[in-house]
Amino acid sequence: MGEAFLHLDMNNFYASVECRERPDLDGLPVAVAGSPEKRHGVVLAKNQIAKGYGVKTGDTVWEAQLKAPGIVFLPPRFDKYDKISKRMFGICNDFTCYVEPFGPDECWLDCTQTLHMFGSGEYIADRLRERVKAELGITASVGVSFTKMFAKLGSDMKKPDGTTVITQNDFRTKVWPLATKELCGVGRHTEEKLERINIRTIGELANADERVLKKLLGKPGVDLRRIARGEDTGDVREAVVKPDAKSIGHGLTALRDLVTRDDIAALVCYLSELVAARMRKSGVKAKGIYIGVRSTELVRESRQRVLPEAVHSSTDISDACMALLDTFHDGKPLRSLDVGVFALSPADAPRQLSFFEDSGHARNEALDKAIDKLRLKYGKRSVLRACLLEQDIYTDKDVGDFLPFKR
Numbered sequence: 126m127g128e129a130f131l132h133l134d135m136n137n138f139y140a141s142v143e144c145r146e147r148p149d150l151d152g153l154p155v156a157v158a159g160s161p162e163k164r165h166g167v168v169l170a171k172n173q174i175a176k177g178y179g180v181k182t183g184d185t186v187w188e189a190q191l192k193a194p195g196i197v198f199l200p201p202r203f204d205k206y207d208k209i210s211k212r213m214f215g216i217c218n219d220f221t222c223y224v225e226p227f228g229p230d231e232c233w234l235d236c237t238q239t240l241h242m243f244g245s246g247e248y249i250a251d252r253l254r255e256r257v258k259a260e261l262g263i264t265a266s267v268g269v270s271f272t273k274m275f276a277k278l279g280s281d282m283k284k285p286d287g288t289t290v291i292t293q294n295d296f297r298t299k300v301w302p303l304a305t306k307e308l309c310g311v312g313r314h315t316e317e318k319l320e321r322i323n324i325r326t327i328g329e330l331a332n333a334d335e336r337v338l339k340k341l342l343g344k345p346g347v348d349l350r351r352i353a354r355g356e357d358t359g360d361v362r363e364a365v366v367k368p369d370a371k372s373i374g375h376g377l378t379a380l381r382d383l384v385t386r387d388d389i390a391a392l393v394c395y396l397s398e399l400v401a402a403r404m405r406k407s408g409v410k411a412k413g414i415y416i417g418v419r420s421t422e423l424v425r426e427s428r429q430r431v432l433p434e435a436v437h438s439s440t441d442i443s444d445a446c447m448a449l450l451d452t453f454h455d456g457k458p459l460r461s462l463d464v465g466v467f468a469l470s471p472a473d474a475p476r477q478l479s480f481f482e483d484s485g486h487a488r489n490e491a492l493d494k495a496i497d498k499l500r501l502k503y504g505k506r507s508v509l510r511a512c513l514l515e516q517d518i519y520t521d522k523d524v525g526d527f528l529p530f531k532r
Contacts, residue, residue, distance in 0.1 A: 128246040128290055130361065131234040132268045132276040133253055135213060136285035138230035139170035141263035142209055143199045154178055154193040157201050158186055159378070167378070167423075167461075169201055173285060183423050206230075209261055216256050220249050225361045226372070226467075231280075233273055235361035246270075250288040258286070272357040274309055275300060281307070296355050301328025310349055312426050314453065318342065327353045362468075373407070374415065374465025375399045382421050383459040389450070394443045396464035401439035404466065410437040411466030416446040418454060419461045428453055429467070437472055 135141065139157040144150055154175035156168045166186040178193035189196055210229040217224045220243070223235035236249055243249050250267035257265040264286035268279020271293050278300055279289035291299050306316045308327055318341055324330050330338075331353035338346030351357060375396045383389050393416070404411065412435045417427035430449050436442060446464050 128269045128271050128276075128292060129235060129237040129240050130270055130273050130276040131236060131246055131250055131253070132227075132273075132280040133213075133217065133232055133234065133250075133257075133265050134267075134280040134284075135230040135257065135261075135263055135265045137170055137172050137176070138209075138263070139201060139206055140172040140175075140199075141170075142206055143202075144172055145262040147199075150197060154180065154196040156180060156189055156196055156198055158189070158198045159201070183419065183425055185423070209263075212261060213257060213265075216253065216260065220253065223361045227277075228372070233276065233361045235273075247288060247290050250290075254286060254288065270296070272352070272355055273359045273361060274352045274357045275355065277309055278303070278307060293355065297328070300353075300355075301326060301331060303327050305330055308349065308352065310345065310352070312453070313424060314426075314455070315342065315345075315349075372415070372465050372467040373400055373403050373409075373411070373469070374463060376417070376461060376463035378419075378461040379459075383462070389454075389459060389462070390443075390447055392462050393446050393450070393464055394439070396462060397443035397446065398439040400464055400466055401437055401442055404437040404469075405472070407469075408472050409469040410435040410472045411442075412468035412470065413466060414442055414445045414449065415463070415465040415467060416450050417463035417465075418450070418459050421458045421460050423460070426453060427463070431468065435468075435470055442466060 140155055143157060144155055147155075152174070154172065154177075156171040156175050158168050159166055168180060168182055168184045168186070168189050170182060171180045171189075175189070175193050175196055178196075180189045180192050180196065184192070186198060189198075206229055213230075214224060214226065214232060217232055217234055221234050221236045221239050223238075225233045227233065234249075236243070236246060240246065240249075243252070246269040250269050253267055254265050257263065266280045266282075266284045266286065267288050268276040268282065268291065269288065270276040270279055270291040275291045275296060279291045282289040282299075289299075304316075304325060305311045305319050305327055306313075308330070311319070319325070319330065322333075322337065322341065324333055330350060333350060335347055335350055338350050340346075342349070377392065377396060379388075379392060383392060411432075413429055413431045415427065415429040417425065419425045428449050430445065432445060436445070442464065
């Protein structure tokens, strides 16, 4: 069938959107950042010039200033980015209905069913880049390959504004020399575990003993080896709502470091309430949850999980996020948290019921709706969860500074 999987990544998305409207910033290092006056002062995105100075996403404002003197900081405009994101997904839908978002600025496409209409995956990739540049005013990089994960690797190889094709004949020369951390699914802890058994490149991972990897990492180790060998069979999911499909999330840098599990649970609970409220307002439920953390050393990690059943209550989201966090967090103090949901569907969509089904989800959803009514009538602080009564990790005015998470 050839190389029918594509991964599109809009380059330096937030910064590119801002710079296209500010020609006076041409030639200057630019970063989109949170409030410098608060601990929210971290770089969310940077342009190519700032990247050349070594500025990285997650740097504090003062770190970015040290690396790039004269750097211009701009506040984020998430409503604007959301509109551009939807237009990008709309362009992708002109080539295939199988478009799977991976955050607001990235997505996979499966063009297996439409390849015959366009000739090749590379042709589609070049047309995508041309249209994104012409219609949205920003550049994109596209990877084309015979597997989903190799397509994502390809989109990182020629930035900005490039197409990379990885075939069954050349993936060993293009992919295998790369560090394991370049592979989707290999975080810092996994990379460190692999290094302890002298596995540092994707090629070494591909040729490692499967039994050793399973003992070291469990089933994910076997899955990573399969991906590295070009044996990934992952599908691109057709968007449930297109092109308006999106994730819902909130993030917050705490007023102080989160040292204990109770600290973390309180902030996760608070963020989950905000996410759930937005879901109810939008009339959606979610099959997937996401949690991201940033340590006091500014090391960022995140995980996502597909749930057995779609949910939209804050309790269900909070419980699922804490369970997921326990699978990778090493207990070190945290500086900030992101909580989000994805794989959205209409809240009133039918679902399979069982006589033996636990009614906990329904109770949780009913409780959230009752709380909504009380807060609407008596104020948002009229009903608070016990874990949020006496806390010093956020203030209500921080709500305006929440950063939608990037998936």
